[in-house]
Amino acid sequence: MSKDQIPVENLTELEASSELAFLAAELARHDALYHGKDAPEISDADYDALKRRNDAIEAAFPALVRADSPSKKVGFTPLPTFAPIVHARPMLSLDNTFSEEDLRDFVSSVYRFLGHLPDDSIAFTAEPKIDGLSMSIRYEKGKLKTAATRGDGTTGENVTANIRTIKEIPNELPSDAPDVVEVRGEVYMAKSDFMALNAQMEAEGKQTYVNPRNTASGSLRQLDANVTAKRKLRFFAYALGEVSNGGQPARIADTQYGIVEKFREWGFPVNPLMKRFTSAQQLLEHYNEIGVARPDLDYDIDGVVYKVDRLDLQERLGFRSRSPRWATAHKFPAEQAFTTVENIEIQVGRTGALTPVARLTPITVGGVVVTNATLHNADYIEGIGNSGERIRPEDHDIRIGDTVIVQRAGDVIPQVLDVLLEKRPAEAVKYAFPEKCPVCGSHAVRERNEKTGKLDSVTRCTGGFVCRAQAVEHLKHFVSRNAFDIEGLGTKQIDFFFESDDPALSIKTAPDIFTLKARQEASHLTKLENIDGFGKVSVKKLFDAIDARREIDLHRLIFALGIRHVGETTAKLLARSYGTYEHFEEAMKAAADPASDAWAELNSIDGIGEVVARAIIEFYKEPRNLDVIDRLIRELQPKEAEKPSTEGSPVAGKTVVFTGSLEKFTRDEAKARAESLGAKVAGSVSKKTDILVAGPGAGSKLAKATELGVQTMDEDEWLALIGG
Numbered sequence: 001m002s003k004d005q006i007p008v009e010n011l012t013e014l015e016a017s018s019e020l021a022f023l024a025a026e027l028a029r030h031d032a033l034y035h036g037k038d039a040p041e042i043s044d045a046d047y048d049a050l051k052r053r054n055d056a057i058e059a060a061f062p063a064l065v066r067a068d069s070p071s072k073k074v075g076f077t078p079l080p081t082f083a084p085i086v087h088a089r090p091m092l093s094l095d096n097t098f099s100e101e102d103l104r105d106f107v108s109s110v111y112r113f114l115g116h117l118p119d120d121s122i123a124f125t126a127e128p129k130i131d132g133l134s135m136s137i138r139y140e141k142g143k144l145k146t147a148a149t150r151g152d153g154t155t156g157e158n159v160t161a162n163i164r165t166i167k168e169i170p171n172e173l174p175s176d177a178p179d180v181v182e183v184r185g186e187v188y189m190a191k192s193d194f195m196a197l198n199a200q201m202e203a204e205g206k207q208t209y210v211n212p213r214n215t216a217s218g219s220l221r222q223l224d225a226n227v228t229a230k231r232k233l234r235f236f237a238y239a240l241g242e243v244s245n246g247g248q249p250a251r252i253a254d255t256q257y258g259i260v261e262k263f264r265e266w267g268f269p270v271n272p273l274m275k276r277f278t279s280a281q282q283l284l285e286h287y288n289e290i291g292v293a294r295p296d297l298d299y300d301i302d303g304v305v306y307k308v309d310r311l312d313l314q315e316r317l318g319f320r321s322r323s324p325r326w327a328t329a330h331k332f333p334a335e336q337a338f339t340t341v342e343n344i345e346i347q348v349g350r351t352g353a354l355t356p357v358a359r360l361t362p363i364t365v366g367g368v369v370v371t372n373a374t375l376h377n378a379d380y381i382e383g384i385g386n387s388g389e390r391i392r393p394e395d396h397d398i399r400i401g402d403t404v405i406v407q408r409a410g411d412v413i414p415q416v417l418d419v420l421l422e423k424r425p426a427e428a429v430k431y432a433f434p435e436k437c438p439v440c441g442s443h444a445v446r447e448r449n450e451k452t453g454k455l456d457s458v459t460r461c462t463g464g465f466v467c468r469a470q471a472v473e474h475l476k477h478f479v480s481r482n483a484f485d486i487e488g489l490g491t492k493q494i495d496f497f498f499e500s501d502d503p504a505l506s507i508k509t510a511p512d513i514f515t516l517k518a519r520q521e522a523s524h525l526t527k528l529e530n531i532d533g534f535g536k537v538s539v540k541k542l543f544d545a546i547d548a549r550r551e552i553d554l555h556r557l558i559f560a561l562g563i564r565h566v567g568e569t570t571a572k573l574l575a576r577s578y579g580t581y582e583h584f585e586e587a588m589k590a591a592a593d594p595a596s597d598a599w600a601e602l603n604s605i606d607g608i609g610e611v612v613a614r615a616i617i618e619f620y621k622e623p624r625n626l627d628v629i630d631r632l633i634r635e636l637q638p639k640e641a642e643k644p645s646t647e648g649s650p651v652a653g654k655t656v657v658f659t660g661s662l663e664k665f666t667r668d669e670a671k672a673r674a675e676s677l678g679a680k681v682a683g684s685v686s687k688k689t690d691i692l693v694a695g696p697g698a699g700s701k702l703a704k705a706t707e708l709g710v711q712t713m714d715e716d717e718w719l720a721l722i723g724g
């Protein structure tokens, strides 16, 4: 990211000012994604790099510091749906330390500030920086009174009801606790609980979560505390807010270490890796130890926090504008390692996309062995990003034999970040991206985006059904969970049947699945039950599973066809709009004429845009597709989909209000669907409201509906009600 940046000292004033404007907007956008939507687009390390660049430019051009400068902000303005709580003491952020040198600077700055103290006389604590959400929990007269998120540092969100569902957080404090104590710390989700939750989501066919931090944040920001209670959230206590007795400031300990000890006595979970040291060298050693332990911890951490241990010294050191002088966060670099590219292979997907994959000399990156990394597409290999921008200098293209930096951030697929030119072997040549599909030999092309006129970043095989790779991927899609979902016919079995050229066994296209049993019965030679991995019982089960799917939901059938851009949601829309398979196919063939009613009808379906419409029509123009479909339909009895008639519609005549954010549809789409089912969609809740559909972040409308006794449901329940 920083490689092709102009060094700050070479920036002109004009360049500096425009870059600061860009950084202010970009950082605000990432703040909103991270804090507001819990859906970050960039890694913490990249975010920090943007922030550092901003700080460096501001330091060089102090006159250009903007009113909306990211350096003036702490965290993010709270969401409006929770009642605000003004923190009795602001919840500040920490300065970041990125290197050994920064750490030594921090320690010496503390000494310099305090003056006249002998070397190694100041103790510092070092503890993991937990990657969760900071929380301030206020106890009055020993009872948990309120809990607030950090928010913008001054005002947070009142999430008391949700915090009460966390078992690890005591509801009462022992009698030695002062009248008022604010215990601060981090709410997080354990990695193991996160994995279990995702496994469950996957089993239920639901969307999985991105990472523990966002899941914890999303779980905590539920207006319905019952939802929070179902998620296993945890807590580490590490700091104090207000402490007072009879309105007078009080103390519970003299040191940071003592405070945490007290928290432990009071029943709070505290981090076992916190230790006390007196030199930068020792702090650094502990940082390295925590770094080594990191992959084995059951919670995500992103660095180590150092704090001056004595509270009287903390008080003397005080604060800069937004962070204490007595503490700093030493961040871990994103997990990176060097290795060599042994080969670049091309994978061909169902839609023909050619994806280059780097085969790497196996290397451990943050505790995980990495052997492959995606190279995305031809541009990425060259060092060009998705919008045509340079992401690496010109000669840093990725070649076989190159030594590269591999990064693994969180759960994302390993990336090749950069190439070490000094290690490039003399014989390494530029990688020539194939112009032909490596599997079928058809031409591979980059399409031009009609709107922008730019070349698409994806290179695609034009072979269609001729391409074995596309054909086999297509079959895997056909039998997948949300399509035909045939038990006993997974990717391994598909590979086996596809590879076979035996007429009694081979499956090359979807209809062959349904003729397999008949072909087996007709053959005396090749019996499936005699083949390794099958056996009599499993063969019978397989045939039963296949037969059970001859009657298939229309939307599953449409989805299974693998038409480009037609995902599950679109398939459902199409099924509901056309009712029967015959009607659908007939209409799609007729829609090839742009002057036809069929074309107009297809385009008028809410949720179906022109790109999708064209893709479906192209699909039905291809004789090869029609042949396969004909053979397939002969084997099936597709069910009729319920037409969107208002008669018999469970919501006909009802008044529905949508609130909060919807995850499966846009607001407009949800509204259109409801209306097509005969419901009236209103903007506000009143006595006339029949149903309130509340997504995450729902606020006053939900409260009002509850008050009025209006039936409320979440998006899934709504979808179930209207028939998915």
Ligand code: IVH
Binding pocket: 091, 092, 093, 094, 095, 127, 128, 129, 130, 131, 132, 133, 134, 150, 186, 238, 239, 305, 324, 327, 329
């Ligand atoms: S101390 C005045 N200790 O890091 C400083 N913070 O960038 C009080 N954090 O908002 C914070 N682990 O959410 C402290 N062991 C730890 C921490 C920690 C995580 C977070 C916290 C804070 C942010 C500061």
